[in-house]
Amino acid sequence: MKRLFLIAALMCCLISASAQPIKKESKPRSWKESLQLVEKMNSRENVYTMKLDSVTMYQGDNMKVLFDYDAHFNCTWLAVYYLEDEWENEFAFEYAYDEQDRLTSMIDYDAGDKEDYYYNAQNLVEEIYYSFFNETWQMYEKIVLSYDEDKHVVLSMRYRMEGGNWVESNKQTWDYEDGLLQVTTTYIPNENGEWVGDGRTEYHYEEGFCTEEIDSFWTGYWYTISKTVYHYEAQQCYEKIEYGWNGEEWNEQYKHSYDHDASGNLLTEISYYHQSGVQDWIYRDKFEYLYDDDNNCTDYYEYFYYAYDEAWELEEVYHIGYGTPGIEYISGLSLMWDLFEFPFPISNKVEQLIMDEDGDYYSLDFHYSSTVGIDESTAGMFGVYPNPAKDFLVLETQDFASLQFQTYRISNMMGQMLLQGQITGETQQIDVSGLAEGVYFITVGETTRKFVVR
Numbered sequence: 001m002k003r004l005f006l007i008a009a010l011m012c013c014l015i016s017a018s019a020q021p022i023k024k025e026s027k028p029r030s031w032k033e034s035l036q037l038v039e040k041m042n043s044r045e046n047v048y049t050m051k052l053d054s055v056t057m058y059q060g061d062n063m064k065v066l067f068d069y070d071a072h073f074n075c076t077w078l079a080v081y082y083l084e085d086e087w088e089n090e091f092a093f094e095y096a097y098d099e100q101d102r103l104t105s106m107i108d109y110d111a112g113d114k115e116d117y118y119y120n121a122q123n124l125v126e127e128i129y130y131s132f133f134n135e136t137w138q139m140y141e142k143i144v145l146s147y148d149e150d151k152h153v154v155l156s157m158r159y160r161m162e163g164g165n166w167v168e169s170n171k172q173t174w175d176y177e178d179g180l181l182q183v184t185t186t187y188i189p190n191e192n193g194e195w196v197g198d199g200r201t202e203y204h205y206e207e208g209f210c211t212e213e214i215d216s217f218w219t220g221y222w223y224t225i226s227k228t229v230y231h232y233e234a235q236q237c238y239e240k241i242e243y244g245w246n247g248e249e250w251n252e253q254y255k256h257s258y259d260h261d262a263s264g265n266l267l268t269e270i271s272y273y274h275q276s277g278v279q280d281w282i283y284r285d286k287f288e289y290l291y292d293d294d295n296n297c298t299d300y301y302e303y304f305y306y307a308y309d310e311a312w313e314l315e316e317v318y319h320i321g322y323g324t325p326g327i328e329y330i331s332g333l334s335l336m337w338d339l340f341e342f343p344f345p346i347s348n349k350v351e352q353l354i355m356d357e358d359g360d361y362y363s364l365d366f367h368y369s370s371t372v373g374i375d376e377s378t379a380g381m382f383g384v385y386p387n388p389a390k391d392f393l394v395l396e397t398q399d400f401a402s403l404q405f406q407t408y409r410i411s412n413m414m415g416q417m418l419l420q421g422q423i424t425g426e427t428q429q430i431d432v433s434g435l436a437e438g439v440y441f442i443t444v445g446e447t448t449r450k451f452v453v454r
Contacts, residue, residue: 034143035153038125041103041117042151056365072101124151142166152176171195180205197222209235226253236260255281264388264454265291286312294450296320384442388452393442395428403428409443410435 055065062083068076080091094107102123107114112133120126130141139161146155154174159166168189175183186198197218204212212229216222224245231239239257243250252274259268268288272281283305290299300318305311382403383396395403403423408430410419418435423444430442435453442449 034128034156038128038145038153042124070097072097074101074103120147122147122151141169148176150176150179152179152181170198180208180210209237236264251276252281254284261291263291263295265289265295265297282307283312285315382444382447382449384449384451388454389432390454391431391433393430393432393451395423395430395442395444403444406444411441411443412438 053067057063064081064083064087066077066079066081070076074095074097076095076097078093078095079089081087082090092109094109095103096105098104100123102119103117105114105116114131114133114137116129116131117125118127118129124145124147126145128143128145129139131137131139141161142159144157144159145153146157148154152174154176156172158169158171160169161167170186170188172184172186174181175185181203183200183202185200187195188198190196199218200216200222202214202216203210204214209232210230211232212227214224214227216224226245227243227250229241229243230237231241237258238260239255241252241256242254244253245251254274255272257268257270257272258266261267266289268286270286271284273284274280275282285305286303288299288301288303289297292298298320300316300320301314302316303312304315306313385394385396387393395408406423408419408421408423408428409417410430410432411417418440419430419432421430432440432453437453439450439452442451
């Protein structure tokens, strides 16, 4: 079962592709998947800052993934091979980019599907067209997105192709107040072609933190079906409780508890289900994370609770080894899901991953052709604090004279330089208040340090 889990995780991104396109019943993305894809594309997270040559999995049917790139490190080809008597190509994706390195199309050669992306003047994804291959590419669906002045998606219109014309099929709206999402609503057309409600989620906040999500569906009026409540301490969510509505009262269904370290890294997550007969929470599963000094997740443990033994049993173990730091992740195993969740390649820096299940091991080896990252040979020349930073970043070193009059450069995860200046004082304090939340690199000479803005 665990082997299937890992293969399924990989297939979430790689889906399937053969040498010749074949027509399948197309399954467009859900609203959530489409929005997640657009958010990543608009933040340019599909652009590589290091070139990954191949990923190989050794267990049972050996599997290998190969990549090709253009001159700007954009992945243009992703192909999956299985080893029988020899390596045979099974799946493939092809990607195209414009002169601004924006993803413009993705072809899935197994499903015979293509997605084309078009951008507005603000470099935000404005239209997505879906096509299937039947001697030629035939469009069957599209999504048109609208944004507010803060670049939040506020409207998503979905159309299907009927008789050579685009016909509205459904839509979703997002309403914001002071930059916080208040309501998201989905609509479908009725038999008269009028928009009627389908589903809605309301969000409630305290001091900028979402404390409650309430879900409803339309039955002539909005009927509440469930809600999720979040509890915080020291600006960290330590508990999430899910409730169902039976028409008269809220019933507890699931609960998740979270523990974090001083750096904000998630250490433990425990999930529970509610047993109505005894009115008590019953353990379900538990996840534990370990990190190195640079806040990289190094180990991940998954446990399942066996109630009859009243004991936790270890189900899965992930050990993660890192190569040259060129791309960083903030929490958990986002490095795995970033690579495998979306149908276009996401930045990755993992060198090796091993999964242990009852003595069986799976090994994923990542090989790189070149890297753009930190020069480890000169690491230690200076440090940075506070990290995470909010308004200012301070350089710390025992030999400040070696830094004076040098130029510092701050870049994002795509290698784009955002800030530049000269080090002149005994203590260099750099204003980073204008940077959006995220991961950045500061470089002085040949030394680069990572820092986080929150």
